[in-house]
Amino acid sequence: MVLVQTTRFGALEDVEVVEEAIITFPEGIPGFEQYTEYALIEEARFWPYAWLQPTDEPGVGFVLMDPHLFIPGYAPDLGCQDLTTLGLADDGALEMRCILVVPSDPKGATANAKAPLLINRPARRGKQVILMDERYALRHPVFEPAPDETLAVTASCSS
């Protein structure tokens, strides 16, 4: 087990993770190139969300989610992406996660479907790729509007 520090809930705390959950991003992730080692914290009580925590910096972290949960059939064209840093893996072994932006009202959460994280779990390596695939957006809404909100929008459009 590895102890990782996080301020995920405000106060600094230690979280115990299994060694397999320590993932190396050899190039860091854009904007945070200085951190290359991350703990992928997946707890049943937070399903379907996970937390990606740089092991060197408790004050930074990312909420992650499997894009298939909000984009059915999500299958980005990886084109000429260089996946060599991920280690040898057939496509089936690669897992995808999107980074979420969570505003104060979580209903407005968006996911970066344009730049998913690819994770080779057996090799414990990851990379955030930037897709040329135009179908996917930098800010994809995670949640559908509630039915009453949908009605309100329809009403305002027809008046």
Place this chain on the structure above:
Amino acid sequence: MLVLSRRAGEAILIGGEIEVVILGTDGGQVRVGIRAPREITVLRKELLQQVQAENRLAASTGSSAGMDSLVKQSDLLPRTAVK
């Protein structure tokens, strides 16, 4: 920064493996073709900057937002998606 003038159809070599071809111009836009090995990432610079900014925003909102409040919203996930 090295500055070169090129005409449409002319090319620039960077090292032995990267070729940049000026395909043509149209108004203020220049069309560029790039030949590079697969392991070289070719990106529009502003797209990388957008992803960096989005990651910084995600890091700043992720820490303060309770994961609990997100979990409570899970009923609003698209029903067509795999659950």
